[in-house]
Amino acid sequence: MIHSKAGVPRGPRRRTRARRPLRRGAALGLPTAWGAIAITYKLACPLAQQNGLGARIVTSAVFLAVGTGLIVQVRRSLLRELRQIRQIAGAAQNALLRPLPPRLDGLNLAAAQLSAERGAVVGGDLYEVLATEHGVRVVMGDVRGHGIAAIGTVAAVLGSFREAAHDEPDLAGVLRRLDRAVARHLRERARAEHPAAAGPDHDSALAEEFVTVLLLEIDEDGGVQALNCGHPWPYRLGATGVEPLARAGPLPPLGPFPLPPELPALSCGQLPPGEALFLYTDGAEDARDQHGRFFPLPEVLATVAQHPLPLPESVLGSVFTALLRHTGGTPADDVAMLVLRNDRLPPHPQPGARSGDISGSAAGAEHTAEHTVARTSPTTHRH
Structure with missing residues (x-):
């Protein structure tokens, strides 16, 4: 069951659903019209019934135009669907990595x-x-x-890291969380790819994965x-x-x-x-x-x-x-x-340092800060 989010108006969604049959009808309308023109010409036009060279050339030109129109329409529909699939795949991949x-x-x-x-x-x-x-x-x-084939494992590792990095106080805890996530993912993948296997066979099915x-x-x-x-x-x-x-x-x-x-x-x-x-x-x-x-x-x-x-x-x-x-x-x-x-920025000098050292360190820190800002400022205008 799909639950809609609270506060989202449902009117536009209904209008979008209502437009889908219209779009599908429009996509099929032009090929149908081309086919109807070809059939009408073949059955009703007197020129199509003749066997002369000129009549045959005209008939061939008509059917060539009909075929070209059908190919162009099918190509446009496939390119439109391909663009939509690429947009969806790109959004999913950007959410993952x-x-x-x-x-x-x-x-x-x-x-x-x-x-x-x-x-x-x-x-x-x-x-x-x-x-x-x-x-x-x-x-x-x-x-x-x-x-x-590797994207599922990538998702398991990244999802576990994004949680464990904040929860675990040391790197060892983070690594153990990643290890458990990988093991769990490989077991689930083994069950999905080898449903006939049972028990230890599940673990051996993907033993070479790492x-x-x-x-x-x-x-x-x-x-x-x-x-x-x-x-x-x-x-x-x-x-x-x-x-x-x-x-x-x-x-x-x-x-x-x-x-x-x-x-x-x-x-x-x-x-x-x-x-x-x-x-x-x-x-x-x-x-x-x-x-x-x-x-x-x-x-x-x-x-x-x-x-x-x-x-x-x-x-x-x-x-x-x-x-x-x-x-x-x-x-x-x-x-x-x-x-x-x-x-x-470099750390500030410790209290109790000599005045000459403090002034020199402060001047060096100021110079480093200016140099750092000058070098890092372009990152705010990335394309």
Whole structure:
């Protein structure tokens, strides 16, 4: 049963429903008219009964015009329906992988995703950034496979993260919530795809399905903590160059293996103002050119991320341009990239510092603030 929302007038909806038969009748009216003209000409016109060359040419021209009109009308109807389907699909995909704000809690953001499935905006890659009372929390993930089949798992992971990021006080709790959401989704999917299976067979039906997940937490002071389940480590872009955020071995991906009893978050140091993190899925590094060579992501980042660091959207655009040039078109796998730059003001000096240090620090903070505003102001005019 469909319940209408309170306060919504029902008159316009009834008028819309009443117009639907009229629209359908109008869509069928022109083809019917063309068909009636052709039949009337064939049965009633004396010229159509003659066997001369001129009569045959005229008859052929009439039926050619009728056929062309029918084809044009059918094509218009199909294009109209295709536009409506694309609008609905685009709205659903944007609700699933919604656009990120250009700025969040002092962090400048830019993200983009390229699906290997033709006509799809969302594939098997996922990302989300949320400002919570525990800090800014980030998820980047990659579902096994790509395209339409992976969207259900993406929805399960993102839905769980958007709730757990606010509820759980530490990253370990967030990761366990994601693990339970993935396991529940895979069980339900196994029952739907393999209804004849029962008991343990449900779990074995999708035993090869998994999700790589990277969780980050950035506190007010720029401290970064991470939990990594089989995902590539992001790159830190700073004054010293391009380097991985961490080199520790990740945990297994979510799905095939249970999480360990202890999940201590890895401390990844500080993200000072002006530095950035570049998160990506393995579709970026695994992209190959026509000679089978992998995309040199670290080298491209070293070229793009010059000091002072450009805006995140500029970094993202340059990397995507280089990637598409390397592959000669759409890559064979889904690709997602996310850039976070710390544009927060430096902390104020502690009480008790020497007057010279205070004045010098204040002048430096003022200069940094002016420089930061000058660099971040274009984000308010994104297209």
